[in-house]
Amino acid sequence: xxxxxQKYGGSSVADTEKIKKVAARVVETRKRGLAVVVVVxxxxxxxxxLLARAREISPSPSxxxxxxxxxxGERTSMALLSMAVSxxxxxxxxxxxxxSGILTNxxxxxxxxIEVRPFRVQDELEAGRxxxxxxxxxxxxxxxxxxxxxGGSDTTAVALAGALGAEYCEICSDVDxxxxxxxxxxxxxxxxxxxxxxxxxxxxxxxxxxxxxxCIEFARKSQVALYAxxxxxxxxxxxxxxxxxxxxxLDVAGVAGTKQLVRLRAxxxxxxxxxxAAAAEASLPVLHLDADHEIADLWFSLSDVPDWASVRxxxxxxxxxxxxxxxxxxxxxxxxxNAAKLAKTRSVAAGVGVRLKAMATSPLRxxxxxxxxxxxxxxxxxxxxxxx
Numbered sequence: 446x447x448x449x450x451q452k453y454g455g456s457s458v459a460d461t462e463k464i465k466k467v468a469a470r471v472v473e474t475r476k477r478g479l480a481v482v483v484v485v486x487x488x489x490x491x492x493x494x495l496l497a498r499a500r501e502i503s504p505s506p507s508x509x510x511x512x513x514x515x516x517x518g519e520r521t522s523m524a525l526l527s528m529a530v531s532x533x534x535x536x537x538x539x540x541x542x543x544x545s546g547i548l549t550n551x552x553x554x555x556x557x558x559i560e561v562r563p564f565r566v567q568d569e570l571e572a573g574r575x576x577x578x579x580x581x582x583x584x585x586x587x588x589x590x591x592x593x594x595x596g597g598s599d600t601t602a603v604a605l606a607g608a609l610g611a612e613y614c615e616i617c618s619d620v621d622x623x624x625x626x627x628x629x630x631x632x633x634x635x636x637x638x639x640x641x642x643x644x645x646x647x648x649x650x651x652x653x654x655x656x657x658x659x660c661i662e663f664a665r666k667s668q669v670a671l672y673a674x675x676x677x678x679x680x681x682x683x684x685x686x687x688x689x690x691x692x693x694x695l696d697v698a699g700v701a702g703t704k705q706l707v708r709l710r711a712x713x714x715x716x717x718x719x720x721x722a723a724a725a726e727a728s729l730p731v732l733h734l735d736a737d738h739e740i741a742d743l744w745f746s747l748s749d750v751p752d753w754a755s756v757r758x759x760x761x762x763x764x765x766x767x768x769x770x771x772x773x774x775x776x777x778x779x780x781x782x783n784a785a786k787l788a789k790t791r792s793v794a795a796g797v798g799v800r801l802k803a804m805a806t807s808p809l810r811x812x813x814x815x816x817x818x819x820x821x822x823x824x825x826x827x828x829x830x831x832x833x
Contacts, residue, residue: 555749
């Protein structure tokens, strides 16, 4: 079978009318003689609404129970879309993450996929059905329902595409593809026709919300052709995420900003050991770690720490906690190894009055940490300096 995988984000399935339009797009793909697997996110603001209800019950609910609750959002979408496809005269079946063979580690709220066993999916495709899969979720080796963190449906889709040997995987949302910056923040942001896995991974891991960082790594390893496209836009448009030799060199691929970061600081003797012990005990997702002889700083995002209220109380006795932080990253070919460009980023920040808290680099990236309220200003300034 020639298999394709399509993923539709929450805005694409926000109401029943949009679900019907997605069903029509899925059926059009099936008419081209392709076997279709569809991965869906929860409808619109469903996840946020479920989180709000949980916090009406408990200010710091357990991560396990949150996973049980939040997994309901994608299950609603998958069942409704399956019904919509059936109404168009095509056989469809909806499957949960566990039914689809998505196996994860045992972390709740931010699990990682460790294996995909898509036997049920393959059986249903061979029976001629369109398979609708609930994204964002799987089952751990301890047989617990787990969720993959914000944007995790992207990872579900690419992981399935790799396991099924799909011809390509589409990540469909309300944006046309990958831009050089968030177009809601930077008016002059440009749509990229293509970008390398490596550059896209740097941007996704540091604030670009169009794709989940882990899905890029799955695409790179499996060599699945990956596209980011608008659900109801040009079917042949969007951005292709590909090997560096296929996309050419991009001096600067883009600028990404992220908010809701927290810095933890430990001081004194064995500061790094104490910091890591505290972070491990709280199962914190590490964004950046830095230390000298007496001070250790660890940065992480609150997006995968839904029980932050209780975690914060736990950490206060061990480390200093600074909330309200953010960061802006510039990604491009060997950007982080170019001293002149790194110096320019600091000069740009100073020029717009942004006080930097820290700076981190990788071969393809420079990240400037700042106050959360300065993220948009710094994003705009760095985009002007390096892309315009």
